[in-house]
Amino acid sequence: KQQNMSIQVCAAAQSKPEIIRRTANFPPSIWGDRFMNYDSQDIITNARNQEEVEELKEVVRREVFTTSAGDFSHQLKLIDAIQRLGVAYHFESEIEEALERMHAAFHDHDFSDDGDLYNVALGFRLLRQHGYKISCDVFNKFKDENGSFKECLIVDVPGMLSLYEAGHLGIRGEEILDEALAFTTTHLDSAAKAHLSYEHAEQITQALERPLRKDLERVCAGRYMSIYQDEASHNEPLLKLAKLDLILFSLFSKMSSVRLLTYILKLHIQLMLLLIRWWKEVDFEKKLPFARDRIVELYFWVVGVYFEPQYVEARKFLTKVIALVSVMDDIYDAYATFEELEIFTAAIERLYAQIFYRTLLNVVDEIEEEIAKDGRSYRVYYAKESLKAVARAYFEEARWFNEGYTPTMEEYLPAAIVSTGYPMLSTVSLLGMGDIVNKGDI
CATH class of the missing domain: 1.50.10.130 (Terpene synthase, N-terminal domain)
Known part of the structure; x- marks a missing residue:
């Protein structure tokens, strides 16, 4: 009887269809622990008086x-x-x-x-x-x-x-x-x-x-x-x-692109270290190994939005959000099956707390708590809605791929504009920017 049961289990396992996943095989981060080894006192040897x-x-x-x-x-x-x-x-x-x-x-x-x-x-x-x-x-x-x-x-x-x-x-x-x-x-x-x-x-x-x-x-x-x-x-x-x-006394024009990026990030090292530690704590490298590990590059992108000292909190918020949206993009484009994406998209619509979305929720809660101190918590609603819109756009593109369907330009553009992430990032970038926008402007 026990032997028959084993045969049935093996047969069931063999009959289960193999899940075929697309994998992008993203290379690992080129930075390793480079920034973790910096001593803030060494970095600011030429600190401004x-x-x-x-x-x-x-x-x-x-x-x-x-x-x-x-x-x-x-x-x-x-x-x-x-x-x-x-x-x-x-x-x-x-x-x-x-x-x-x-x-x-x-x-x-x-x-x-x-x-x-x-x-x-x-x-x-x-x-x-x-x-x-x-x-x-x-x-x-x-x-x-x-x-x-x-x-x-x-x-x-x-x-x-x-x-x-x-x-x-x-x-x-x-x-x-x-x-x-x-x-x-x-x-x-x-x-x-x-x-x-x-x-x-x-x-x-x-x-x-x-x-x-x-x-x-x-x-x-x-x-x-x-x-x-x-x-x-x-x-x-x-x-x-x-x-x-x-804090610069050397010629940037003589630096390679990697050295240039390293030097620029040294100027923002304290926030950079905070973000790297946060990224290691969420541990997507092990939990979601198919996703890109690009926290350093994403922070560099955010510095292009606003580098000024008064926007340090805004840079922190935007870097965390864009890092999570980058992972979400990889879930839709490079790993999940269409059936899983249907469930995942519905979960995001309901703010359901799975590995990824629990982290996203934590970041949104952190942002809301910080900006509530200045009476600007109303802005978080618009950030949440823009994140949902990105998920819907990613899902629409995944559906077209799954069905082998080529959309018309009229169908494609509305989804593509949202899936670029720029409308969402524009909204999120305003969260920590003080009174640059007021409730009456919305």
Whole structure:
């Protein structure tokens, strides 16, 4: 009888269909325990002296926003340097006031009519970056009678670089900016191969590889510092402030991408260590080994959203959420069967606490507890809804794959926009940003 029972069990086991899973075979994290071995005292060997920082801020504030207030060209260049060196967050109100005056000058044609290519393009870019409406018609004066950009502009490398960066701020239908981008890209590429000064050649190479509009501000600051400090007209107090602010005394432009990422993350090491410890505690590496281990890279991405010191809590919230959504993406795309995904999606809709979702719930609860102290807990509802929307979009794409169905563009776009994660991350990024958005704005 016992033998018959064993045969039945074996037969049942053999008849159970094998579950075929898609696996992406993601490589392990390249970082290992690199950041866990850092001593915060060793990292901050060149830590900024807060008193010196405050003194330098006052010097820069006086030189840029008081002494240079009437000289738009000089002030524009200094504001651009402040932004590119990554210290603009120290002077937000002063920059806005200065740009307000410049916008009025542009509007009255007091500046744009008389300015050269460098200054007009720089003013245009800075104003657009800060949300001011400014017409691209300011560039018409740099065209010849045939409607093309004047050939004499080609030798003006600073002007061409300024126009190139301005061209990236164009919107649909602004043909003159499309033309400006094509014109400057072609001629700057040629100029980079000519016998230019190191300063100009380096600026062109960096601009063509990573225009400001598409660069990470903190990474850009490190690269730009190596150029700015060699400029004869650089502002010494501003340069010193930027170095103290970055805790940086070496040239980023000479670093490999891995060393660059490592150095940037050193500047944020305390929060980085907290996040790595949290990631090890949730232990997805063992519990969900099919998922990507990318907590360091994800934090680096978040630094691109906001690196400023006042947003440390916001960076913590967003990094945890994006790390969990990355795992959720892998569950949908690289591991679970369609039948499991049906259950999983329903569980997320009900906030059901399984291994993954229990962790997500804990993070959401942590966020809600923190921002409730400032009376902003109402924001968590929108974060939860956006996370559910991502799960539904992932499931829709998984259903199409399971059925072998190719959706129409009209069917695909609504799901694809949500599954990119950007609408959700935009919502979550606002959770820890103080009064940047209020309940009445929603």
